[in-house]
Amino acid sequence: xxxxxxxxxxxxxxxxxxxxxxFFAGYPITPASTxxxxxxxxxxxxxxxxxxxxxxxxxxxxxxxASMAGLKAMTATSGPGISLYSENISFAVGSEIPLVIVNVMxxxxxxxxxxxxxxxxxxxMRWGHSGGLPVVVLAPTCPADGFxxxxxxxxxxxxxxxxxxxxxSKDIAMTRETVDMEKVxxxxxxxxxxxxxxPYLPFAPGPNGVPAFLPIGGPVPVRQTSSMHGPxxxxxxxxxxxxxxxxxxQRKVESQIDxxxxxxxxxxxxxxTLLVTYGITARSAREAVSRLRAQGRSVSxxxxxxxxxxxxxxxxxxxxxIDRVLVVEANLxxxxxxxxxxxxxxxxxxxxxxxxxxxxxxxxxxxxxxxESS
Numbered sequence: 001x002x003x004x005x006x007x008x009x010x011x012x013x014x015x016x017x018x019x020x021x022x023f024f025a026g027y028p029i030t031p032a033s034t035x036x037x038x039x040x041x042x043x044x045x046x047x048x049x050x051x052x053x054x055x056x057x058x059x060x061x062x063x064x065x066a067s068m069a070g071l072k073a074m075t076a077t078s079g080p081g082i083s084l085y086s087e088n089i090s091f092a093v094g095s096e097i098p099l100v101i102v103n104v105m106x107x108x109x110x111x112x113x114x115x116x117x118x119x120x121x122x123x124x125m126r127w128g129h130s131g132g133l134p135v136v137v138l139a140p141t142c143p144a145d146g147f148x149x150x151x152x153x154x155x156x157x158x159x160x161x162x163x164x165x166x167x168x169s170k171d172i173a174m175t176r177e178t179v180d181m182e183k184v185x186x187x188x189x190x191x192x193x194x195x196x197x198x199p200y201l202p203f204a205p206g207p208n209g210v211p212a213f214l215p216i217g218g219p220v221p222v223r224q225t226s227s228m229h230g231p232x233x234x235x236x237x238x239x240x241x242x243x244x245x246x247x248x249x250q251r252k253v254e255s256q257i258d259x260x261x262x263x264x265x266x267x268x269x270x271x272x273t274l275l276v277t278y279g280i281t282a283r284s285a286r287e288a289v290s291r292l293r294a295q296g297r298s299v300s301x302x303x304x305x306x307x308x309x310x311x312x313x314x315x316x317x318x319x320x321x322i323d324r325v326l327v328v329e330a331n332l333x334x335x336x337x338x339x340x341x342x343x344x345x346x347x348x349x350x351x352x353x354x355x356x357x358x359x360x361x362x363x364x365x366x367x368x369x370x371x372e373s374s
Contacts, residue, residue, distance in 0.1 A: 004181050008172035009076075011143035011179070012102055013038035015150030016074050019189055021100070022048035023066035023073040025059040027081065030114040031170040032104040035076040056084035060101075064088055067097050068224060070215035072154055076102035079121050080111060082128060089163055090129040091226045093249065096203065096211060098157035098192060100150070105169045107356050116356035117170035119279050119330040125165045126308045133246065134253040136164040137308040138262065140172060141282040148185045149262065149305060155190040156260055160253055161210050167307065169330070171280045171358055195220075203245075204231040209252035254309045261311035264303040265318055268293070271300040272323040273368055276315070276339055278304045281330050281359050288364035299368060310338050319343040326371050328364055330354060 006014075012035055016024070024039040026032070040050045049066070053059035056077055063073040077085065082103055092099050107113035108120045121128075125137050136156050138149040146168060153164040195212035200220050206212050211231075216222045223233030230241045264282075266289065277285045282303040289301045302318040304311065319325055325343055327336040329352040336350040351367040353359050 002182055004179050005176055006143050006179055007174055007176045008143045008146045008168050009034045010038055011146035012150045013042055015147040017042050019151045019154035021072045021074050023071040025051040025053050025062040026075050027053050027056045027059050029078050029081050031106055031173045032076045032078050035102060056081040060085045060088040063099055064092060064097050067099055068216045074100040078104050078106050079108050086129050090131055092163040093133050095224055095226055096161040098161050099163045100153045100157050101163055102166045104173045113356050118354045120354060122334040133249050134309055137167050139167040139278045139305055139307050144179050144184045151187045158190050158192040162253055169280050201231045202233045205248055209248045257309045257311060260306055261314050262305035263314050266301040268298045268300045271298040273372055274300045274319050274322040274325045276302045276325055277328045281328055284359050284361045285328060285364055287361035291365050292368055312342050315342045319346055324371055326368055
């Protein structure tokens with residue numbers, strides 16, 4: 001491929017195609033619309049299907065149906081669309097339907113500012129569905145990450161049979177830059193595990209608590225339900241069966257976090273301050289750290305690319321030898337609460353903006369200086 005001039009949405013499209021996605025459904029919404037148009041160009045020549053639904057609810061519903069029939073499926077939207085996805089996200093969690101959801105975040109709340117970016121959906125993606133069971137959220141910082149993390153998202157959706165978010169933002173999605181595609185990480189593609197022997201129980205846990213898969217519509221009858229169910233797929237109200245199910249749905253995702261804790265850690269051994277961030281803000285943070293070190297200040301930087309489940313071991317290791325943590329987010333303070341919980345009792349400060357522009361490197365520099373002088 002070589003050098004390519006692409007934006008974050010184009011990188012997601014390329015990553016999805018590389019991962020084997022063959023079904024996409026979505027509804028136009030700024031700043032995610034070019035994923036729909038990009039998939040419309042990419043998938044039909046490969047025998048794939050692209051469908052523009054009449055709304056967001058129809059679009060994600062079509063993706064669930066395609067996934068249950070055996071296709072790798074993806075949808076893309078922004079914050080208002082995630083609101084409408086909520087019920088079907090719960091369906092995907094409870095019925096263990098693999099699905100990749102790209103959330104190109106923009107300024108909120110509500111309709112907000114469609115052409116301005118922010119990271120206001122961080123907690124919404126984790127908790128914005130009934131039941132409170134975990135999902136996976138990956139956060140790119142640039143188009144190259146957009147490609148790689150989209151492939152990881154498909155791999156995790158197939159491996160864990162759960163919805164996986166790619167948490168992009170307007171500034172990543174719609175900013176073009178030169179990417180050397182030959183140097184971009186290309187993870188090996190994983191497909192979901194198919195049932196091969198013996199009677200089929202659609203929700204009987206296999207290795208790591210994940211059921212083997214058979215498509216609806218094949219020669220073997222497959223039961224599917226959004227209600228509480230046992231291993232055979234029949235609706236149940238048994239407290240023991242229900243407790244076993246929800247614990248398994250939680251455990252199959254959270255127990256695997258060490259296998260998909262993606263991050264960049266720029267560690268300076270004598271640093272007293274650890275800067276933690278994610279998404280587009282990571283790029284300002286890298287420049288800020290460079291300026292601080294030029295001033296003779298020792299600062300370490302942790303850029304998280306897995307947000308949920310929280311990569312606790314990564315945070316603990318990065319904060320082990322430092323005196324304080326500064327969390328920088330393009331919102332009013334969301335992920336900082338998880339950092340405080342994990343690294344307690346170390347002091348954690350926060351700096352964030354949600355005003356429709358990116359955080360400047362010099363603003364981060366000044367916040368680090370203030371943190372070190374307080």
